[in-house]
Amino acid sequence: MFQRSSTLLILLLCCVFIGLWPHGATGTIRNPIQVPAQGGASSPALTVSDPSGVEISPGQVNARSALLLEVSTGTIIFEQNADEPIEPASFTKVMTLYLINEALQQGVVHLDDEVYISEKAWRTGGSKMFVGVGTTIPLRELIKGIAVVSGNDACVAAGEHLAGSLDAFVDAMNRKSQELGMAQTRFLNPHGLPAPGQITTARDMARLDVQYLRRFPDSLRFHSMKEYSYNDITQYNRNRLLLRDPSVDGLKTGYVSAAGYHLAATAKRDGMRLLAVVMGASSPAAREREAMKLLNFGFRFYTLVNPFPEGEPVTTLRVWGGQKDEVDLHFSETADFLIAQANRNLLHWEVHAPEDVTAPVAAGTQLGEVVFYVSDTPQKTVPLVTREELLQAGWFKRGWQAIVRVAQVDWKTFAMATGGLVILGLLILAIARRKSARRTRTFVR
Secondary structure, eight states, X not given: OHHHHHHHHHHHHHHHHHHHSOOOOEEEEEEEOXXXXXXXXOOOOOOEEOTTSOEEOOOOOSSSEEEEEETTTOOEEEEESTTOOBOOGGGHHHHHHHHHHHHHHHTSSOTTOEEEOOHHHHHOOSSOOOOOTTOEEEHHHHHHHHHTTOOHHHHHHHHHHHHSSHHHHHHHHHHHHHHTTOTTOBOSSSSOOOOTTOBBOHHHHHHHHHHHHHHOGGGHHHHTOSEEEETTEEEEOSOXXXXXXXXXXXXXXEEETTTEEEEEEEEEETTEEEEEEEEEESSHHHHHHHHHHHHHHHHHHEEXXXXXXXXXXXXXXXXXXXXXXXXXXXXXXXXXXXXXXXXXXXXXXXXXXXXXXXXXXXXXXXXEEEEEEETTEEEEEEEEEESSOBOBOOHHHHHHHHHHHHHTSOHXXXXXXXXXXXXXXXXXXXXHHHHHHHHHHHHHO
């Protein structure tokens, strides 16, 4: 009985010692965000109210559908009939340009490639760049012809050059649209001329435009051109907002009689880029007016913040048993946060991360997170990861650090806990001995 009691006591002491060992508890750092008073895959639309609680909005948009969002976060600010099916018209060309830029990025084609102009490309109707049949044109010029003057002939020539045939290129367009999550979109040609069954929505077009702007931001150097001359013919960009607002630098117009006038307008002010998609307006002037109304609303009532300096670590952890003694944690994705100007003083953030970590740890391992709050409501969580591999140190350093960790134990708490267990153990022994003595006396009798 004595041996059993002693074993139990030792196990209890070991459990207490292990429990008190400083393995690194999770910590929380709370900080308010000081939001600058600047103008300004997607989340639900934000709302903003005036001091009396009345919701502020840009009002009814005079078009069949519309959507306003911030590009870096994909946050939707306003939407109206965003899922209504509608013909894409020349919005289709954004997908054509997406595939061209992707091929350029992958090195499959080059800007200086000489593209042969087939009779099929030359005969394509609608808006034209006026390419000559049987000639060759640098791909760079075709991109300008598509982005600036909406050349249908340039789209066909580029599609044939990239995929070998127009059918193969259209198949690639539809594969990419599904990859980007454009579930309500179906392309039947690379330019947007009317075709039965060719359909999209404002939400799908906004999703495409956002991915295009994020992945190929340099493409705006073409979309922002106010005019383009080819073959001694000068044509003007149909996005006339380029002439009215210097912050506007893209993106694309469109028109077919069955759908009306479209405009995807993007602008950047004070580091924040917005995208307004207006589809099915009654005239070019109407689509420009409504798109500008949406952009001005977004910049006036919303602001984009990031309280952490670009490239700097969010927090630093101590490393046990590693070749390095510290490791920095960085955001795994953008920490930009869109908030209504009226709520900027309610924004704060919390850093959740352990105090230390034990090597080895692979690069890219998540070791914490930052949670953004508006008042007491969490709005966004961004993981914190290591950017470097933490290699294990040699046996001597690991042994020394083990001694250091023992020294960091809260010995007062440890002594109190141990003392309590010793007393408990003595009581168990006393009870066991009493029972043993009773059994002995019974046996003697």
